[in-house]
Amino acid sequence: MVSAVVFDCDGVLTDNGSSWQNIHNKFGTISNKGSEHSKMLEKFLDGAISEEEFVEFDIRLWRSVKPDIHRDDIMRCYSGVELMEGAREVVAELQSRGVYVAIVSSGVDVFVGAIASMLKVDDWVANGFEWDDDGFLIRGLPTRVPTHNKGLMIEKLARINGFEMNEIISVGDSGTDLSMKVEDSAFIGFNPSRTRALEAFEEAAVPIVEGKDLRMIWPLIYSGEKLAG
Ligand SMILES: [Mg+2]
Numbered sequence: 349m350v351s352a353v354v355f356d357c358d359g360v361l362t363d364n365g366s367s368w369q370n371i372h373n374k375f376g377t378i379s380n381k382g383s384e385h386s387k388m389l390e391k392f393l394d395g396a397i398s399e400e401e402f403v404e405f406d407i408r409l410w411r412s413v414k415p416d417i418h419r420d421d422i423m424r425c426y427s428g429v430e431l432m433e434g435a436r437e438v439v440a441e442l443q444s445r446g447v448y449v450a451i452v453s454s455g456v457d458v459f460v461g462a463i464a465s466m467l468k469v470d471d472w473v474a475n476g477f478e479w480d481d482d483g484f485l486i487r488g489l490p491t492r493v494p495t496h497n498k499g500l501m502i503e504k505l506a507r508i509n510g511f512e513m514n515e516i517i518s519v520g521d522s523g524t525d526l527s528m529k530v531e532d533s534a535f536i537g538f539n540p541s542r543t544r545a546l547e548a549f550e551e552a553a554v555p556i557v558e559g560k561d562l563r564m565i566w567p568l569i570y571s572g573e574k575l576a577g
Contacts, residue, residue, distance in 0.1 A: 350569060351515035353442055354502060354528060356501070357453035357460045357474065357492060359521035359541050361369060361439075361467065363560060364429040367455035368406060376427040377409040385409065393524070393544075395496060399454070399475070403488035410436040417485040419458060420476070426459050431466070432539075434563035439467045441566075441575060450505055452518075489517055499530035523548030536565050 358366045365416055372378040375452035378385055392402045410417055440450050450471040453460045457476030465474035475493055479487040498520075506513060508529045521541045526548055529535035537556040538548035557564045566575040 349515050350447055350508065350517060352448040352450065352505065352517070354450045354452050354505065354516065354518045355434075355570065356498075356520035356522070356525050357451050357463055357472075358455045359432075360538055360562070361432055361435045361451065361463055362429055362517055363432050364426070365541065367426070367459040370425045370429065370459070371410065371422060372406070372419075374481055375410045375413045376411060377406075387394055388476075392495075393445045394552070397490040399494055403475075403491075405478075406507055407485070407488060419483040419485070422456070422485075423462075424436070426462070429459075431463070433561045436467065437575060438562045438566065439469060442569075443470070447508060452493055452498050452501045452505075454491075454493040454498065454524075457489075465487075471505065495524045496527055498525065498528045502528050502530050502533065508534060517569060521545060524553070526527070526552050527553070534569050546570070 355361050358364055364370055369378070372385070388397065388405055390401060391397045414421065428451055439449050449469045451460060451464055451469055453474040455474050457474040459473060460474035473493055475491055476489050478489050480486055502516060502518060506516060513531040513533045516533040517536060518525070518536050518538045520528055520535065521539045522524070523545045526535060536552045536556050539560055540546040540556065540558065546556070555568050557568070563575040565572060
């Protein structure tokens with residue numbers, strides 16, 4: 349029995365790679381200082397620097413381009429981002445079968461919240477920023493969803509809603525999303541974002557869906573069934 353399906357957002361429900369990266373693209377801060385940023389990213393993925401340190405590093409880069417950053421500036425970074433093909437259909441069909449649908453993302457909350465309300469999911473959580481009363485960026489918020497330990501939020505969701513772990517399926521595109529697979533819950537690796545994600549999924553021996561149509565996960569949730577387009 350499937351009680352809940354929990355989706356990562358960036359690269360799973362939306363075809364955007366990373367909601368942090370989207371901000372860098374807008375400010376041009378990856379191309380300006382590409383090597384420095386990618387070094388920090390590798391350090392972060394290896395667990396050598398904390399989530400908060402990485403966010404503060406990012407904010408410093410953006411401020412070097414635009415000292416006062418408004419919430420609207422951040423929202424505009426997502427103007428061209430599209431939902432993943434099939435995302436609406438998968439979420440709607442799961443909910444029509446009584447399955448609880450949630451988003452657990454270490455991406456940016458203003459973006460993930462917009463996607464959550466667009467898809468009308470049952471619950472969502474993400475990371476983000478603190479804003480002043482006029483909507484200007486103060487700093488990063490304390491991490492709610494640790495990238496390397498997203499399972500904390502899966503456990504919380506199970507506890508609050510009374511789900512057994514073996515009734516929960518998580519869907520993610522990064523190696524770090526494997527942390528959503530707690531106890532005997534299930535995991536589907538969808539649209540692996542990088543080579544190291546694919547390698548991590550293979551190593552963990554989880555089912556992998558390559559391609560950018562979320563409906564392709566359906567036969568793995570309800571074996572033998574297909575979700576028509
Ligand atoms: Mg992702």
